[in-house]
Amino acid sequence: MSLTAGVDVGSAAVKAVVMRVEEGEDQVLSHVSMRVRRRDVASVTREAFAAAAQEAGAPSLDYVATTGEGEDAPFATGHFYGMTTHARGALYLEPRARAVLDIGALHARAVVMDSRGKVKGYKMTSQCASGSGQFLENIARYLGVSQADIGPLSLSGEKPEAVSSICAVLAETDVINMVSRGIAPQNILRGIHDSMAGRFARLLQSLSVEGVVFVSGGLASDDGLTGALERALASGSRGAVTARPVAIARHPLSAYAGAIGAALWGGFRRAKLQTGGVAWTARSTASSSGA
Amino acid sequence: MKCFVGIDLGSTTTKAVVLDEGGEVLGRGITNSRSNYDLAAELARTEAFVSARFRILEREVERAAGKDTLSRLLFAFRLEQMLVQLASLEARILEEAGKLEPPSRRQTARDAVLAVFGRIRCEEEARFADPNPPARSDFFRDAAGSAYARLAAEIGGREASFELLVGLYDKCIVKVENEPLDLGFRDHIGKALARSGASGAVRAAVEAASDAELSAAATVGTGYGRARLPFPKEQIRSEILCHGLGAHILFPGTRTVLDIGGQDTKAIQVDAAGIVTSFQMNDRCAAGCGRYLGYIADEMNMGLHELGPLALASRRPVRISSTCTVFAGAELRERLSLGEKREDILAGLHRAVILRALSLLARSGGIEDEFTFTGGVARNPAAVRALQGLVAENYGPRRLNISADSIYTGALGAAHFARRSAA
Numbered sequence: 001m002s003l004t005a006g007v008d009v010g011s012a013a014v015k016a017v018v019m020r021v022e023e024g025e026d027q028v029l030s031h032v033s034m035r036v037r038r039r040d041v042a043s044v045t046r047e048a049f050a051a052a053a054q055e056a057g058a059p060s061l062d063y064v065a066t067t068g069e070g071e072d073a074p075f076a077t078g079h080f081y082g083m084t085t086h087a088r089g090a091l092y093l094e095p096r097a098r099a100v101l102d103i104g105a106l107h108a109r110a111v112v113m114d115s116r117g118k119v120k121g122y123k124m125t126s127q128c129a130s131g132s133g134q135f136l137e138n139i140a141r142y143l144g145v146s147q148a149d150i151g152p153l154s155l156s157g158e159k160p161e162a163v164s165s166i167c168a169v170l171a172e173t174d175v176i177n178m179v180s181r182g183i184a185p186q187n188i189l190r191g192i193h194d195s196m197a198g199r200f201a202r203l204l205q206s207l208s209v210e211g212v213v214f215v216s217g218g219l220a221s222d223d224g225l226t227g228a229l230e231r232a233l234a235s236g237s238r239g240a241v242t243a244r245p246v247a248i249a250r251h252p253l254s255a256y257a258g259a260i261g262a263a264l265w266g267g268f269r270r271a272k273l274q275t276g277g278v279a280w281t282a283r284s285t286a287s288s289s290g291a
Numbered sequence: 292m293k294c295f296v297g298i299d300l301g302s303t304t305t306k307a308v309v310l311d312e313g314g315e316v317l318g319r320g321i322t323n324s325r326s327n328y329d330l331a332a333e334l335a336r337t338e339a340f341v342s343a344r345f346r347i348l349e350r351e352v353e354r355a356a357g358k359d360t361l362s363r364l365l366f367a368f369r370l371e372q373m374l375v376q377l378a379s380l381e382a383r384i385l386e387e388a389g390k391l392e393p394p395s396r397r398q399t400a401r402d403a404v405l406a407v408f409g410r411i412r413c414e415e416e417a418r419f420a421d422p423n424p425p426a427r428s429d430f431f432r433d434a435a436g437s438a439y440a441r442l443a444a445e446i447g448g449r450e451a452s453f454e455l456l457v458g459l460y461d462k463c464i465v466k467v468e469n470e471p472l473d474l475g476f477r478d479h480i481g482k483a484l485a486r487s488g489a490s491g492a493v494r495a496a497v498e499a500a501s502d503a504e505l506s507a508a509a510t511v512g513t514g515y516g517r518a519r520l521p522f523p524k525e526q527i528r529s530e531i532l533c534h535g536l537g538a539h540i541l542f543p544g545t546r547t548v549l550d551i552g553g554q555d556t557k558a559i560q561v562d563a564a565g566i567v568t569s570f571q572m573n574d575r576c577a578a579g580c581g582r583y584l585g586y587i588a589d590e591m592n593m594g595l596h597e598l599g600p601l602a603l604a605s606r607r608p609v610r611i612s613s614t615c616t617v618f619a620g621a622e623l624r625e626r627l628s629l630g631e632k633r634e635d636i637l638a639g640l641h642r643a644v645i646l647r648a649l650s651l652l653a654r655s656g657g658i659e660d661e662f663t664f665t666g667g668v669a670r671n672p673a674a675v676r677a678l679q680g681l682v683a684e685n686y687g688p689r690r691l692n693i694s695a696d697s698i699y700t701g702a703l704g705a706a707h708f709a710r711r712s713a714a
Contacts, residue, residue, distance in 0.1 A: 127617050128615040166575065170580075
């Protein structure tokens, strides 16, 4: 048994978990998410980690693993790449998952893996924030819709407004124009969800994903987006030569998938170090990264 | 007196130009566009007519007492306007402070607000007395906002904190901006005359100018929001045509125009008569537009007009790898946290904007001599320096024209179209 922490440093939020890692009985003891906003990332990272450790009542940890952009955290024992941690975290939260769609504030990425969490393929969206989580947040703000209301409102939209890619920064005027043309907020949001989902579906299809796709990242809790994704995947597979039935899965802790995966990999590496008898020392692990 | 009006309804600012019958510029007006295009157009037009009246006044006063007297008078007039807006802002903030909970906080907040405004008024008076006042933004929001924030930090204490005071300001500033400013010419000029201690001859000249009848014989609208202008279709021209003609009027030798505005960038080739022969515009993407720098300024909690001067201090500009504005913002934060210098990152960001513009120029047909740079970004010294360097590198020596009034280029072209349509 070991106590480990996973800290996932994203561009919009830092997620930290503390886990008890034990063969077959891994358990999340605490989870904390903190928004970065315009603050210094390093101090938000430190705070999130400290809060998670305190909440778990864990005075000392056996391994602290970072992932995402957390490579420089001074308190970390080791760092793991985002695709491996999301794959591992997704399997913990949903054992049937064979792919992860991680939808974050700036990027979305798809990872295909096997039943043991080994990464088989990986792809990211393009170098533009249109259709990102940040983009959706901007739109909601211009519409005066709170984060929690985005999903339910979008699901109630009956006539989605067709939206092609809109610049995330110039979206404000586009939204003002749509509203002044009399288009209801729910139809704007649903149109944007449809456009985002179409892009994610193409991302998944380009990796020939089949089976269960686990949605992780901050946007996994957006019912409007996951609903649109289900529709997009269903319509996409109909036309394909070989139908690949794809199901969507998520979990209340979806946003923590990366942090959970990091904590699990941390526990795994620690166990390896203790039993392996390899000429590794704690010193050399601190500077190694990846899995 | 017959005049011709051009209005350029930009995404960030709305500009108006008034011409006399000979095509000489009489007056200009500019205001933030906000979400209400009608109001913005009306404000810019009103301001342009006020400044047109001043132009007429300038002719009269210059004859009577010389140029210096006039500039003093204009300065005094601006100060009177500023004081009216300050009074309105103060009243609104005091009202908001009166609603604070718990009520025990109200008096402290009101005292702090009164102290802040007392100081701002003193500073404005001192600025008037200063023969060479430092340059600052044209907008009330920028001028009043930076003074307010500075003084709130100084005066604010534990009870009326800086955050509380700035929060009150944020609640009120938009309302004050949207207030149709009482530009009552006669009222303000009366006070301004008293303040600048004008002689009887000046007063007589002002009287003559005040009585002059100004009427718009024709108006043409252009710009991003032109479809919203309450004008018939024949009084609307595309911004490409207006910018081409406006640049030609400013610099008759112009063959290539680069306009970097708030939400779009235009590369235009014009012939010897100022008529557009080809053009390219960026598709709806903030990278390469003024909004890119605006977003960066927000990320850095700086005013847009402060970016350029800071970037000029750079010795080793960085190469920005992101194209997308949002990603560049993330890259900025990352580089800052790595300890890179603000000015070096900013210089890199300015270069990135200009690089995007250059690819647009190349697609529109290159850069011919003379080359005129217009739009809000042409006021940014770091953007201009980056452009000069890159043009010389890629096209060889080109004469680069930049007018101090280049932000009015579109409105100027529109006004000339109005004048032609009436001829």
